[in-house]
Amino acid sequence: MNAQLREPTMTVPQPVLSAQAVAYASIANVAVGFDILGHSVVGPGDRAEVRRIAEPEVRIAAIYGCADALPTDPRQNTAGTALLALRKALGLRHGFELVLHKGIALGSGMGGSAASCVAALIAANALLERPLPREALYGFALEGEAVASGSHHGDNLGPMLLGGLVLATRERLLRLPVPAAWHCALVHPHLVLETRKARAALSGDFALTDVVAQSGNLALVLAGCFRGEAALVREGLKDVLIEPRRAPMVPNFARVKQAALDHHALGASISGGGPSVFGWYECREDAQAAATAMAAAFAEVELLSDALVSPIDGPAAHLIDTETYA
Amino acid sequence: MNAQLREPTMTVPQPVLSAQAVAYASIANVAVGFDILGHSVVGPGDRAEVRRIAEPEVRIAAIYGCADALPTDPRQNTAGTALLALRKALGLRHGFELVLHKGIALGSGMGGSAASCVAALIAANALLERPLPREALYGFALEGEAVASGSHHGDNLGPMLLGGLVLATRERLLRLPVPAAWHCALVHPHLVLETRKARAALSGDFALTDVVAQSGNLALVLAGCFRGEAALVREGLKDVLIEPRRAPMVPNFARVKQAALDHHALGASISGGGPSVFGWYECREDAQAAATAMAAAFAEVELLSDALVSPIDGPAAHLIDTETYA
Structure with a gap:
């Protein structure tokens, strides 16, 4: 067998077309910080699979897990609304298809709606040509959260985005120090x-x-x-x-x-x-x-x-x- | 001249019978900490002269300075009430006579009533056999402050007692760090x-x-x-x-x-x-x-x-x- 000599091939960067992310449950309010203070926990999480699609839209292909008839109309879904806000703000030509795997029970007080928003945004962000820093996703997440609760509050979103104990005002997130043993x-x-x-x-x-x-x-x-x-x-x-x-x-x-x-x-x-x-x-x-x-x-x-x-x-x-x- | 040889005399500790203290103006509330946050300033102050007296009472001998007919009945006077509270709590047999020199204008929003309380307490504290730490004077100061404002709030008292920017809840004081240049x-x-x-x-x-x-x-x-x-x-x-x-x-x-x-x-x-x-x-x-x-x-x-x-x-x-x- 004769080895064939070839020109070395150029490696062409391939666009990432699909990504998955998980966001973990969180404790919001933390007794003293209603709507502004929360922290994430090692526990159940919501997982989002996001696929980049040519159509200029956001569609929710499926929702699995502990979700009882969550809306798949993106405008009524927290994660869908967050992705719509992202698309609009960045003027993206392409769209997203989303599959949600709900691990956090609805109406549990552990931030289930926030987790879907955050997981979807982090997955979608990985599909952008220039992914945004975590803090820059916060505003889109707030839009999503408002669909579920009727209020723009980031005390679940903030800890999920940054980890740990987070101060979340309407305008910004700030991670706060906590001893590791606590x-x-x-x-x-x-x-x-x-x-x-x-x-x-x-x-x-x-x-x-x-x-x-x-x-x-x-x-x-x-x-x-x-x-x-x-x-x-x-x-x-x-x-x-x-x-x-x-x-x-x-x-x-x-x-x-x-x-x-x-x-x-x-x-x-x-x-x-x-x-x-x-x-x-x-x-x-x-x-x-x-x-x-x-x-x-x-x-x-x-x-x-x-x-x-x-x-x-x-x-x-x-x-x-x-x-x-x- | 012949030097006389003497036995060395023992120095007998003399009780301190009179003391003066000054407490400086402060900025309370500081926009975000109504009734709980304040800081002292280099500025006008109230001065208190306190004399230890044998009679088991608190009396106000005089009030000088920018004070328009402040009550000299100790029960109606902030500093008098603070000293009454101190006497009662410690079960003191002796009393105090107080002269106040008001340097902070009344009704100015600079903590004039608090300054009189604090100056009087710090002077009186120096006359005790076992003076208390600053924090331990706070409760008595709150009693005095309530006479002036009808409310137990320590956001002027705290900064005057500890200096600097102070968090003052009903129960405690905590000095907070602030850059020296600010x-x-x-x-x-x-x-x-x-x-x-x-x-x-x-x-x-x-x-x-x-x-x-x-x-x-x-x-x-x-x-x-x-x-x-x-x-x-x-x-x-x-x-x-x-x-x-x-x-x-x-x-x-x-x-x-x-x-x-x-x-x-x-x-x-x-x-x-x-x-x-x-x-x-x-x-x-x-x-x-x-x-x-x-x-x-x-x-x-x-x-x-x-x-x-x-x-x-x-x-x-x-x-x-x-x-x-x-």
Whole structure:
């Protein structure tokens, strides 16, 4: 067999036409930062497969997983709306086809709608000729989130985009320091509480004394995180503003919260709009013991639940298994 | 001349029977921390002379300075009430006689009532057999402050006790870091605005959207201070909650504030309950230029004013000229 001599071939960069990303659950509000503070957790996630298509549109090919009849009209879907906003802002000629794999239960208070937005955006971003930095995706994610909740709030989106504990105002994201040893317990009772209903419970204005107390609590928690001082966080991690109005929507809340507090908690409250409940701890062992006790308290009212323990400084959403086509 | 040989005399510690202290003006609220955030300034101060007396009482011998008929009944006087609270808590057998020299104009929004409390407490504390740490005086100061304003708020007291920028919740004080180069401009128009009236303007509840925006602003300012990042403070140092309700009480406020903002300000708002107005700057030169412009804006409406420039990380109250009697 004679080897044939050939000219060396040039390697032509192939456009990436398909990408997948996963965004993990998060705890929003964190007792003191309604709509502005949240952190991601090592736990369930939503996965998005995005394919670049020639048609100038966004279409949702399928939604799998723990999703009960989520809308596949992109304008009514959080992830679809986020991709539409991305297309429009960048003036893209091509479109996206999206397949969602929902891993986060809907109406759980763990940021399921935000996770779909973020996973879809991160996958779609990888298909752009010039991918944007994470922070630049935030505005599109807010558009998507608003479809689900009726409000532009980034306290789930921010932690999913950047990882860890994140301050999320309307205009910007800022990752905050948290000691690596600090963990949370997050217990999700098998019960759906729609974000819109959880927000409706907050209608009506707030008294200045409560606003001042809550501001002081927020300041203590932030100072405690910046200084790595558990005592400051323990003093401040209390929700006097929102929790009193939402607690009646979480079955057996008082006992679940007490179970969380009973294990040397820095504090405990409702995760996002509920019904999930979280506690913060200085070490994994305390968080583990609390999670078990919190699940037992939900069981007292015949509720099954999933319990997880995670560093508070949890993971950011990320790409998985990106394929390149010719 | 023959030198006489003597036995060395023992030095007997003499009880300190009189002390003086000064507490400097402060800027409370600081746009984003209503009732919980404030900082002291290099500027006017209230001075307290306190004498230890055998009688088990607190009496106010005189009040000098810029005080228009302040009550000398200790129960109606902020400093008197603070000393009564100190006596009661420690179960002191002796009493205190107090002379106040008011250097901070009443109703100026610069913490005049707080300064009298703090100066009196620091002087009285020096007369105790076992003086307390600064933080331990805070509760007594709160009792005094409540006499003047009808509310227990420590955002003037905290900075005066500890110096610098201080987070003051009902339960504790925490000094926050601020870059040494950052300065404030503080302009006091000659006009009295009673703290009680300034607080009455805040009656009525607050909308959640404003509370959320203000929380985000507070978080940005705190993060900016901890990280020493002016950009974060500039983004957050805005009062969307309190200033809109109080602005009508400060003559020509919009133009005074704009004058403050026009000199590269990090932000500007009403100092305490007003009518004084402050701005924050990254350097002394900008603060100086702003102070001049702010005073000119007050002059447009025929108001004389005092303008001062100070590091934000201002001074703590301190003892002066303590005398020892036999």
